[in-house]
Amino acid sequence: MKLFNRFAAAALLLATGVAHAGSISPYTAEACNAALAAGTPVVLEVHADWCPTCRAQAPIVQALVKDPKYEKFTVLVVDYDKQKDVRKQFNVAKQSTLVVFNGGKEVSRSTGVTAPEAIAAEFDKAL
Incomplete structure (x- = not known):
């Protein structure tokens, strides 16, 4: 049943075109719920256009x-x-907060990090 739910969530992502793996999209509750349900790694990038740290992270x-x-x-x-x-x-x-999920659960959180290797290390926690 759990496997079916992941396939259904993945199919929903593909069908709606809202967000899919390997993509960067604006946050919507639907896209987030579908991505989290699919069980694949998800990163929430909390961004403000006026924020120099956010502009460095992007x-x-x-x-x-x-x-x-x-x-x-x-x-x-x-x-x-x-x-x-x-x-x-x-x-x-x-x-400038990054929240990383894997399997639908939060695995990492960082704020204000701009070093590429440090951000990659946060992503690695979801592999």
Whole structure:
């Protein structure tokens, strides 16, 4: 039954085109729920356009998702200023926070990290 649910979630992701592994998409509850249910690695990138740290993190996250090692990751970008309900749901107080999930469970969280190797190490916790 659990395996069926993962296949159903993966099919939903493909059918809706909302978010899929190896992608970076804006956060929606539907995309997040489907990605978490699929059991694949998911990263919530809490981003504010005005934040220099967020601007430094973004290209690093983009490069990591293109790396074959992380091709199964889905990155969902949470708008720090507009999605306060999502920040509250995931207990995120500050912008530039990365929350990493695997198997539907949080495995890592960091705030303000901009070193590529440190961000990769956070992603590695979901492998």
